[in-house]
Amino acid sequence: MTAYTGGILTISDKGSRGEREDTSGPQLQAMLTEQGFSVVAYAIVPDDIAKIQETLRAWADEKEIDLILSTGGTGVSPSDQTPEATRAILDREIPGIGEAMRLASLQKTPNAILSRGIAGTRKQSLIINLPGSKKAAKENLEAVLPALQHAIYKIQGGTKDCGS
Secondary structure (H helix, E strand, O other), rough: OOOOOOEEEEEEEHOOOOOOOOOOOHHHHHHHHOEEEEEEEEEEEEEHHHHHHHHHHHHHHHOOOOEEEEEEEOOOOOOOHHHHHHHHOOOOOOOOHHHHHHHHHOOOOOHHHHHHOOOEEEEEEEEEEEEOOOOHHHHHHHHHHHHHHHHHHHHOOOOOOOOO
């Protein structure tokens, strides 16, 4: 198994101002570490499209992080802009990841239908938007985690068949 790198980007106006403790970011970091990822980047930015995009671009283009998880800004509040910020910088979307997360969440809460998180690639990085709550971020990542190492392998040009 290849040791991939990970980055956690928490998107929260209050968190970026130090008015709220980030609980989902550290949890996601622990989950990735348990799966053998080396978490090499962590940041908190406000719900600002330019700041979100700047961080995602830098982490994908310059740091070449294999898996970038964002947490927060995926709902329907006026300030929730993470999917829009992410979609604009992606090379390709991977709709199945968001669909799988929403399906898993729907088994727990009808509010899952309000989550707008997306996933896709930028260069050789996989970027996934997760909800901001600690519980929802954990449940959403658990829903897709088993497929992520293989996804990164394929995104980076791996030639082994998916069924192998």
